[in-house]
Amino acid sequence: MNLTLYVWRQKDAKDSGGFEKYTDECKDISEHMSFLELLDVVNERLIEKGKMPIAFDSDCREGICGTCSMVINGRPHGPWKKTTACQLHMRAFKDGDVIYIEPWRAKSFPVLQDLMVDRKALDDIVQAGGYISTNCGSAPDANSVQIGKEIADAAMDAAACIGCGACVAACPNASAMLFTAAKISHMNTLPQGKPEAGKRTLDMVNAMDQAGFGNCSNHLECEAACPKDIKATVIAEMNRAYAKASLTKR
Amino acid sequence: MNLDAKIPEGPIAEKWENAKFSYKLVNPANKRKFDIIIVGSGLAGGSAAATLAELGYNVACFCYQDSPRRAHSIAAQGGINAAKNYQGDGDSVYRLFYDTVKGGDYRSREANVYRLAQVSRNIIDQATAMGVPFAREYGGTLANRSFGGAQVSRTFYARGQTGQQLLLGVYAGLSRQIKAGKVTMFTRHEMLEMVTHEGRAAGIVTRDMVSGKIESHAGHSVIMASGGYGNTFYLSTNAMGCNVTASYRAYKKGAGFANPCYTQIHPTCIPVSGEYQSKLTLMSESLRNDGRIWVPKNKEDCKKKPEQIPEEDRDYYLERKYPAFGNLVPRDVASRNAKLMCDEGRGVGATGFGVYLDFSDAIQRLGKKLVEERYGNLFEMYERITGDDPYSTPMKIYPAVHYTMGGLWVDYNLQSTVPGLFVLGEANFSDHGANRLGASALMQGLADGYFVIPYTLGNYLGSEKPEKISTDHAVFKEAEKSCKDRIEKLLAIDGKRTVDSFHKELGLIMWEHCGMARNESGLKKALELIPALREEFWSDVRVPGSGANLNQSLEKAGRVADFLEFGEIMCRDALTRDESCGGHFREEHQTEEGEAKRVDEKFSHAAVWEYKGEGNEPTRHEEPMTFEHVKFSSRSYK
Ligand SMILES: Cc1cc2nc3c(=O)[nH]c(=O)nc-3n(C[C@H](O)[C@H](O)[C@H](O)COP(=O)(O)OP(=O)(O)OC[C@H]3O[C@@H](n4cnc5c(N)ncnc54)[C@H](O)[C@@H]3O)c2cc1C
Ligand code: FES
Numbered sequence: 065m066n067l068t069l070y071v072w073r074q075k076d077a078k079d080s081g082g083f084e085k086y087t088d089e090c091k092d093i094s095e096h097m098s099f100l101e102l103l104d105v106v107n108e109r110l111i112e113k114g115k116m117p118i119a120f121d122s123d124c125r126e127g128i129c130g131t132c133s134m135v136i137n138g139r140p141h142g143p144w145k146k147t148t149a150c151q152l153h154m155r156a157f158k159d160g161d162v163i164y165i166e167p168w169r170a171k172s173f174p175v176l177q178d179l180m181v182d183r184k185a186l187d188d189i190v191q192a193g194g195y196i197s198t199n200c201g202s203a204p205d206a207n208s209v210q211i212g213k214e215i216a217d218a219a220m221d222a223a224a225c226i227g228c229g230a231c232v233a234a235c236p237n238a239s240a241m242l243f244t245a246a247k248i249s250h251m252n253t254l255p256q257g258k259p260e261a262g263k264r265t266l267d268m269v270n271a272m273d274q275a276g277f278g279n280c281s282n283h284l285e286c287e288a289a290c291p292k293d294i295k296a297t298v299i300a301e302m303n304r305a306y307a308k309a310s311l312t313k314r
Numbered sequence: 315m316n317l318d319a320k321i322p323e324g325p326i327a328e329k330w331e332n333a334k335f336s337y338k339l340v341n342p343a344n345k346r347k348f349d350i351i352i353v354g355s356g357l358a359g360g361s362a363a364a365t366l367a368e369l370g371y372n373v374a375c376f377c378y379q380d381s382p383r384r385a386h387s388i389a390a391q392g393g394i395n396a397a398k399n400y401q402g403d404g405d406s407v408y409r410l411f412y413d414t415v416k417g418g419d420y421r422s423r424e425a426n427v428y429r430l431a432q433v434s435r436n437i438i439d440q441a442t443a444m445g446v447p448f449a450r451e452y453g454g455t456l457a458n459r460s461f462g463g464a465q466v467s468r469t470f471y472a473r474g475q476t477g478q479q480l481l482l483g484v485y486a487g488l489s490r491q492i493k494a495g496k497v498t499m500f501t502r503h504e505m506l507e508m509v510t511h512e513g514r515a516a517g518i519v520t521r522d523m524v525s526g527k528i529e530s531h532a533g534h535s536v537i538m539a540s541g542g543y544g545n546t547f548y549l550s551t552n553a554m555g556c557n558v559t560a561s562y563r564a565y566k567k568g569a570g571f572a573n574p575c576y577t578q579i580h581p582t583c584i585p586v587s588g589e590y591q592s593k594l595t596l597m598s599e600s601l602r603n604d605g606r607i608w609v610p611k612n613k614e615d616c617k618k619k620p621e622q623i624p625e626e627d628r629d630y631y632l633e634r635k636y637p638a639f640g641n642l643v644p645r646d647v648a649s650r651n652a653k654l655m656c657d658e659g660r661g662v663g664a665t666g667f668g669v670y671l672d673f674s675d676a677i678q679r680l681g682k683k684l685v686e687e688r689y690g691n692l693f694e695m696y697e698r699i700t701g702d703d704p705y706s707t708p709m710k711i712y713p714a715v716h717y718t719m720g721g722l723w724v725d726y727n728l729q730s731t732v733p734g735l736f737v738l739g740e741a742n743f744s745d746h747g748a749n750r751l752g753a754s755a756l757m758q759g760l761a762d763g764y765f766v767i768p769y770t771l772g773n774y775l776g777s778e779k780p781e782k783i784s785t786d787h788a789v790f791k792e793a794e795k796s797c798k799d800r801i802e803k804l805l806a807i808d809g810k811r812t813v814d815s816f817h818k819e820l821g822l823i824m825w826e827h828c829g830m831a832r833n834e835s836g837l838k839k840a841l842e843l844i845p846a847l848r849e850e851f852w853s854d855v856r857v858p859g860s861g862a863n864l865n866q867s868l869e870k871a872g873r874v875a876d877f878l879e880f881g882e883i884m885c886r887d888a889l890t891r892d893e894s895c896g897g898h899f900r901e902e903h904q905t906e907e908g909e910a911k912r913v914d915e916k917f918s919h920a921a922v923w924e925y926k927g928e929g930n931e932p933t934r935h936e937e938p939m940t941f942e943h944v945k946f947s948s949r950s951y952k
Contacts, residue, residue, distance in 0.1 A: 076863060096587040098699075104814070105590055111812045111867065116858050119866055121380065123553040125593045127695065128478055129384040144698070151698050176524055177864045184501070187381050191493040195486035196445045200365040200764050203436070203443035207400060210454025220447040220472060223479060227383055251445050 065159035066091045069106065071118055072166040077174050083164070099142060099152040100125060100132060103165075120179040127151040127291065130226030133233070134179045135166040140230035140289045148228065148291040168229055170238035172276045183229050185275035186243060192271030193264035194247045196256050209255055222249035224292045234289035237278030242286040244272045245302035246294045252305060262309035269306055315570050315924045317937040320725045321425045326943060327407075330429045333726070334769050338776030345370030348775055349782060351518055351533035353505045353560050355382030357477075357484055357756055358739025359539030361763030364487035367496035369768060374531055375488070376500045376520060378555050378869075383485040386541055386553040387759065390477025391598035391692065393459060393469035394441075394756040396434040401458050405466040407431045413464050414754060415944040417644055418719075418747020419896035419912060421573070421920070424943055425726055426744045433765040434757050438470055440764055444483035448472050459600055460642065461752040469753045474598055474691045480756055484763075503529075504869065505560045506800075507793040508536070508567045508735070509783075515734035516783045519793045521801075523869060526862040528797050530785035535734045535771060538564055539763065542718040542740040544577065546877045546884060547829070548821025550715035551583060551596040557873040558880045561722050561741050569730040570922040570935065572743035573720035574880070575888035578750055578897045579830050580716030581648035584699055585668040594714040595699060597671070598692055599752045602641045602648070604676035604685065605709070607632050609660040609669050616662050620670055620708050631655060635907075639951040646749050646897045646910070647951060649713035653830050654908060656712075663710045672708035713830060717755060719746045719897065720887070723922045723937070727770035728762060731922075734780055736771060738762035743920065747939075748896025801861040804871045809854030813870045816851045820844065820874070820881055828885050833901040837889040841882060848878040883923055883932060890934060893917045905948075914946055 067090040074081030089109040093102055100122050107117035123131040127148040134149050136142030142152045157163065165179065173181040223246075231242035248265050251257035257264070280299060287296040322333040340348070348371050352363045355377040363375040377385060397410040410431040415422055438456070442448060448470050449457040458467040472479035491497040500520065507519035509530070517532035540560035544550035565571045582597045608628045610616055615623050631651060633640045641648075652669045655661060662668045677685050682705060686693070693704045702709070721743040728736045728744070739759040746754065774780070783789065827840035851874070859865040894903040894910035895917065903911040912918075919936040926932050 094588055094590065097590050098592070101590045101592050104592055108812050108814060111856060111858055112810075114858070117867060119864060123379060123384055123555050124386065124389045125554060126389060126595050127698075128475065129379070129386070129388045129553065131379060131384050146694075147698055151695070153699065153701075155701060180864070182524075183380055187383075187489065187492075187499075187501075190383075190486070191489040195490040196443065197490060198443045199368045200361070200440055200487070200768070201436075203439040206398070206438045206442040206448075207455050211450055212454050213450045213452045216447050216450040219445075220449075220479075223445075223447050223482065224473075224475065226478070227381065250447070254445055254447065256443055256445050 065093050065095065065154070065157065067093055067157065068162045070162070070164045071178070073118070073178055074175050076177055081175065093154055095153070095155045097154045098125065098150060099136070099154065100150050102154060118179065119177040122150055125150040128226060130228035133168050133181060133228055133230070135168065135233060137164050140168065140233040141291050146291055146293050168233035170232045172238065173229060173232065185277070186227055186229060186240065188275055189240065189244055189268055189271045190247060193260070193267035194251065196251065197260060211255060215253060219250050219253040222246045222253065222294065222298055225294050226292055228291065230289045230291060231286035232277065234285040235278065236283055236285065237281060239280045240272050240277040241280040241299045241302070242290065242294055242296060244268050245298040248302050248305065249298040261305065262312060265302065265305040265309050266313065269302070315731055315922065315935045317570070317723065317922060317935055318725065319423060319937060320727055322726065326425065326428045329425050330432055337769055337773035340772045340776045342370055346372060348372065349374065349533040350535050350537060350771070351531055352376065352537045352539060353518065354385065354539030354541060354739065354741070355488065356385035356387040356539060356541055356739060357480055357759035358763045359537065360385065360481065360484040360488050361760050362537055362539060362738055362767045363497050364484065364491050365764055365768050366771065367491035367494070373497040374500065374533065375497055376503045376505060378502065378504045378523065380501050382488055382499060382501065383482065385481060386556055387481045387756070388478045389553065390756055391474045391596065392600040393461060393471035393476045393753040394437070394480065395461070395468050395753040396438045396470060396757065397431050397468060398435055398438060400456055401467045403466045405468050409466065410434060410468065412944055414745065414751060415747065415941070416949060417749055417751040419749050419910070419949060420747065420914065420918065420941060420944070420946055421895055421939060422745055422747030423939060424941060429766070430745050430758055430761050433761045436765055437757060437760045441480055441483050444486055446472060446479045446483040459603060461599060464751065471600070474689065477756060480760065505540070506563065506797045506872065508564045509789050509793045510567050510732060511783045511787065511789050513733065514780055515732050516789060517785065519790070519797050521797065524864050526865070528794050530790040530794055532782055532785045532790065534775060534780050534782050535736065537736045537738060537767065538722065538741050539738040540741045543880065544715045544718050546820070546881050547715040547824045548817045549586065549591060549594050551580060551594050554593065557876065559873050559876045562876045562880050564722060564730065564732065564735060566925050567732065568925065569732045569735055570723040570924055571720070571883065572723035572920045572922045573887065574884045574923065575828065575891060575898050576719035576748050576896065577715055578645060578717040578719060579649040579713040581645055581652055581713050582671060582711045583714035584696065585663050585665065585710055585712040595695070596714070596716065597696060597709065597711060599645070601671060601689060601692060604680070604688065605641065605671040605673050606630055606675055607641055607669055607671055609655045609662060613659045616660060616666065636951045643951045644749060644751065646899070649830060650899060652713055668710040668712045670708040671711045673704060677705065717750055719743065719748060719750055723920065727773065728766055729770065729774065733778065734774065736767060738767060748898055800872070801868065804855070804857050804868065804875070805861060807853065807855050807857065809856050811854050811856060813855060813857065813867055813874050816847065816855060817874045817877065819847055820878060823847070824881055824884070828888050831899050831901050832888050834889065837885050840885045841889070844878065844882045844885065851875065851878055887921055887923065891917055891921060909948070
């Protein structure tokens with residue numbers, strides 16, 4: 065198939081950036097390609113013409129590392145539900161399609177180049193409390209605490225977050241609530257995570273605010289954009305945990 | 315080259331205890347005087363960084379991704395082994411040890427493997443304490459599954475995302491230490507040079523991948539946990555950024571490289587679909603628990619739809635040839651048999667390089683719901699990539715490069731031939747011999763990082779009392795200069811071919827001549843093709859842009875330049891290892907039934923390559939492998 069791409073090109077954080085149109089480079093595209101392979105092909109053709117290739121992030125290319133991050137036709141990770149950009153395949157498009165590709169847009173994610181952004185703010189949130197404070201060597205036998213399957217499964221559902229930031233990119237307020245709440249839910253649900261639950265919730269929510277992420281006004285765009293199907297119910301859970309922890313703190 | 319493995323005294327079950335007792339300790343107040351550099355934030359590097367920081371050391375940890383949480387350990391699906399014997403099905407430390415040595419085709423070091431089996435049990439405890447949501451039974455205890463090469467259920471898992479969950483556990487601990495100021499994390503930093511001083515590890519030189527800045531980092535010790543080199547083949551199940559650069563740079567500074575030819579080809583990957591293919595996707599081996607592998611009995615049926623081929627015309631070749639293990643034979647056996655079937659002309663799919671992995675029996679036996687619970691996300695992933703629904707039609711799979719058993723040589727203490735340089739995880743060569751069993755890499759990475767290096771590093775620091783060299787020292791300045799010169803050189807060539815085109819060509823040479831089956835003439839051919847390709851690269855590659863900012867082409871060019879040198883060493887090693895063992899299959903050495911035939915009298919050793927300077931052939935050394943507990947036998951999975 066032949067396509068027209070409009071790709072956001074921006075030299076560095078200071079550059080103002082803008083869309084550039086590509087047509088010659090996007091001819092004869094196979095429907096079996098992944099979306100990132102389309103960009104690989106375009107890049108090869110750009111380099112051959114002596115132009116700079118499009119910078120974009122990717123690593124595992126199997127939907128698990130959370131590295132790839134781009135808005136495709138207005139949707140983070142593109143048109144397929146529960147699918148990262150690297151797993152999106154060109155079957156999703158047809159001959160003659162026009163595709164717009166942009167970086168994640170959020171104040172807390174400055175653009176580094178073209179489609180690449182800096183997501184350090186997400187690490188900062190986890191560093192504020194997304195852990196269980198147990199040193200290596202002091203763990204009891206893993207079967208000494210039984211954890212019901214339902215609880216383990218619920219923790220796993222929340223733990224499936226890959227930290228890509230699509231939820232932030234999708235949110236009109238650029239809120240990181242879904243990301244933060246998923247981590248809090250994963251940890252707080254498990255018995256091992258209970259002792260620090262209150263402090264964890266307060267610290268992580270505060271870190272999220274400090275990093276400049278916006279508030280949640282229940283648009284639920286985050287849930288729709290999440291490639292791992294993290295449910296927005298974790299946000300309500302977090303709000304309850306936050307209220308409870310604030311009360312006991314006072 | 316000194317290859318003293320420093321195996322501790324005593325019976326095998328007591329060696330690790332004896333070693334720990336004999337190790338020098340660093341007193342708690344002194345630990346903070348030591349600076350440790352760790353390259354890698356995967357299971358091995360991340361767990362080492364967190365644990366050493368907990369003990370009080372100052373750690374600087376490096377990764378090329380934008381967050382330590384994205385190291386390629388994240389992609390592991392199937393599970394992690396541990397000799398817990400929670401199922402009461404006869405597992406024990408000794409059995410895990412035995413299975414690993416046998417599975418490695420008698421090319422690993424018994425003492426190391428035994429220790430690995432011993433500490434495997436602590437790993438599950440530690441990971442659980444860190445909040446890893448392992449699968450559970452309804453009663454609340456941990457669930458297990460079985461994996462290739464074992465007849466007990468000792469594999470722990472978290473849906474199909476075991477690596478991710480273990481890594482997130484490690485990342486949580488690491489994040490806590492970053493917050494505490496004990497670990498300084500350098501993301502988007504690529505190690506380009508290793509620095510030694512008077513024969514000891516002194517530090518590294520990195521490139522800040524955003525600003526382009528070349529920086530030196532000095533430490534009392536350097537720990538390399540940079541993962542495997544499967545991307546030498548271009549197409550593999552590794553992530554796009556996986557590279558050999560970190561370990562190769564250490565090799566060039568005197569670290570011996572052991573068994574570079576040992577590569578593992580994973581039997582269950584999604585077949586290649588076209589030339590644009592950028593990586594191969596693994597379908598977890600756990601699928602072989604319930605999926606049945608087959609090809610049509612008759613060539614003529616290969617182009618038919620699988621539904622149209624009646625039961626009696628299907629050849630479940632693994633069940634036929636290996637009744638005891640069936641679809642659960644070790645990876646090398648499963649891979650080679652798939653290749654055999656396709657070479658016979660009985661492969662399926664558009665290219666003819668595929669075999670069926672069929673779940674219809676499992677769905678009948680267990681019900682769709684249970685199958686979905688076990689493999690749901692893998693099935694979804696498969697459908698997304700191929701457009702086929704595995705609930706209604708068999709998957710098509712083919713082997714792909716997956717894991718590298720070779721790596722920097724280390725002794726029992728995980729120290730390389732360069733004092734002060736330790737190597738952990740997939741980057742070292744130690745525990746898997748010539749073939750790794752499924753679910754054992756996660757175990758090894760975490761064993762090394764959580765439970766071995768905290769002791770052995772202390773012993774090095776406590777007994778050798780190394781000095782830290784200033785980054786102003788000439789050795790750092792020279793290393794920085796060599797990095798800068800190399801970058802300038804790459805940018806200045808301004809030839810016609812892209813970096814990727816060279817990488818793909820190298821990959822094809824490697825796959826053809828140093829892949830699933832190897833022979834003398836093919837390897838010799840590769841040894842001519844690779845240097846020629848390398849020469850062309852250095853005269854005709856085009857790397858656009860500059861070194862002074864973010865430049866992905868430049869990053870790739872540096873990695874491919876190293877692959878182009880390293881691929882040659884792999885072939886050289888494969889050529890000199892004139893036997894078949896594990897993942898290294900030399901066509902000249904096989905039984906009548908096509909099984910690998912070892913030549914124990916000549917090759918029961920690790921081959922360790924020593925760098926001898928630009929343009930000179932490396933020297934091959936040997937560390938003999940002796941087996942006191944697991945007696946040599948031909949592996950049989952019949
Ligand atoms: C698809 C897939 C599935 C797998 N499934 C399983 C499984 O089910 N069970 C199992 O036991 N094993 C499995 N494995 C194998 C296992 O995942 C790996 O062997 C293991 O996780 C490697 O861990 P590591 O810490 O050594 O390296 P990695 O996790 O690869 O980490 C390497 C680290 O080094 C850094 N790094 C590399 N080069 C540089 C450089 N030049 N400069 C700076 N930093 C650098 C990276 O940024 C990264 O942080 C699987 C592997 C793959 C690819
Ligand atoms: S590249 Fe890893 S999730 Fe897309």
